[in-house]
Structures are given as C-alpha cells and as structure tokens.
Amino acid sequence: MSGSQRELNLRFLAEPTDVNYGGKVHGGVVMKWIDQAGYAAAVGWSGKYSVTVAVGGIRFVAPIRTSDLVTITTKLVYTGTSSMHFAVDVNARDPMGGKERLCTHCVIVFVALDGVDGKPAPVPPLTQETEEDQRLAEYALKVMDLSKGIEQTIERYRQADMDKD
Numbered sequence: 188m189s190g191s192q193r194e195l196n197l198r199f200l201a202e203p204t205d206v207n208y209g210g211k212v213h214g215g216v217v218m219k220w221i222d223q224a225g226y227a228a229a230v231g232w233s234g235k236y237s238v239t240v241a242v243g244g245i246r247f248v249a250p251i252r253t254s255d256l257v258t259i260t261t262k263l264v265y266t267g268t269s270s271m272h273f274a275v276d277v278n279a280r281d282p283m284g285g286k287e288r289l290c291t292h293c294v295i296v297f298v299a300l301d302g303v304d305g306k307p308a309p310v311p312p313l314t315q316e317t318e319e320d321q322r323l324a325e326y327a328l329k330v331m332d333l334s335k336g337i338e339q340t341i342e343r344y345r346q347a348d349m350d351k352d
C-alpha cells in the first residue's frame with residue numbers, strides 16, 4: 188500500500204563482475220545499486236513510476252569486496268509535492284562472520300510521475316514524528332541545497348564559456 192513503507196532493505200552478494208582490478212567494487216556499481224534500491228522504495232511509497240532527479244553528499248567510506256554480503260538501506264526522510272528524499276546507507280560484511288562496515292552513504296531524490304513519460308505527480312506526505320525524523324529531513328534538505336548550489340555555479344561557468352565563443 189502506498190504511503191506506508193518508509194524503510195526498505197536490499198540484500199545480496201557482491202559478484203566478481205562488480206569489482207575492479209584491485210578486487211574492490213566499482214563506485215559506479217555501488218551507485219547503480221543505490222539507484223535500484225531507491226527506485227523500489229520510491230515506487231513503493233508513491234505507488235507511481237518514479238525517476239531519479241538528484242544524488243547528493245555521496246561518500247565512499249570503505250571498500251566492498253567480492254562475495255561480501257551487501258545491504259542497501261533506504262529511509263524516506265522528506266517528501267515535497269512530487270519528490271521523495273531518501274537517506275541511503277550501504278553496509279557490507281564477510282558473510283562467514285565479518286563485522287558489518289558502513290561503506291557508502293548519500294541522499295537520493297526521486298520524483299513520482301503520472302506515467303512513464305509523464306509529469307511530476309503528488310506523493311503521499313511523510314509526517315515527521317520524532318526529533319530524529321526532523322534532523323534527518325533537515326540533513327537531506329541541506330545536502331540538496333548544497334548540490335543545487337554547485338549546479339548553479341557550474342551553470343554560471345558554462346554560460347560564461349559559451350558567451351566567450
């Protein structure tokens with residue numbers, strides 16, 4: 188039922204095809220997993236087809252190795268009209284008994300659409316019930332503000348470059 192599942196975990200083993208020559212999972216592969224987990228969480232919350240609009244504050248904290256048991260945890264921390272902001276943690280451990288390590292974290296934002304090629308559509312609102320909920324929502328909005336600031340700076344440089352030609 189839409190508007191009910193706030194947290195979603197995706198769990199699987201890192202495969203040999205996911206790793207680079209150093210035996211560590213590619214950053215791009217980790218980002219693909221985050222996108223997939225976020226997609227499942229976003230369509231589950233909204234009940235609508237959803238697309239990624241932004242990723243912010245991504246940090247690769249520790250490597251993931253072949254055959255590690257990987258858990259992607261997505262938690263909905265803020266909803267706008269059509270947008271859903273998720274805090275994402277990627278943890279991994281040796282399934283034979285290793286200690287769980289935080290490997291990557293970020294904020295990812297999805298927008299619900301009214302069809303596969305449609306327009307932004309409203310999502311069920313998330314109510315912040317605790318101080319921790321409030322803190323997470325503020326964190327997500329701050330990360331997105333910073334990344335929008337970077338986008339605007341890049342746009343100014345691109346424009347200045349185009350004006351030179």
Ligand SMILES: CCCCCCCCCCCCCCCC(=O)SCCNC(=O)CCNC(=O)[C@H](O)C(C)(C)COP(=O)(O)OP(=O)(O)OC[C@H]1O[C@@H](n2cnc3c(N)ncnc32)[C@H](O)[C@@H]1OP(=O)(O)O
Nearest residue numbers: 222223226236238239240241267268269270296298307331
């Ligand atoms: C039936 C089919 C089955 C399919 C089965 C699939 C198989 C399962 C495999 C799945 C695998 C994984 C899949 C992952 C999903 C992709 O990877 S989707 C592909 C990558 N993403 C895209 O292609 C999206 C491209 N972008 C767009 O189409 C448009 O920018 C969008 C997202 C529709 C937004 O359009 P827009 O004109 O900017 O809309 P606008 O009204 O201005 O803003 C809408 C919302 O976006 C927010 N927003 C805009 N810019 C930003 C920003 N920089 N930062 C944060 N929020 C922003 C706005 O604040 C607004 O939020 P609300 O105020 O409504 O809450």
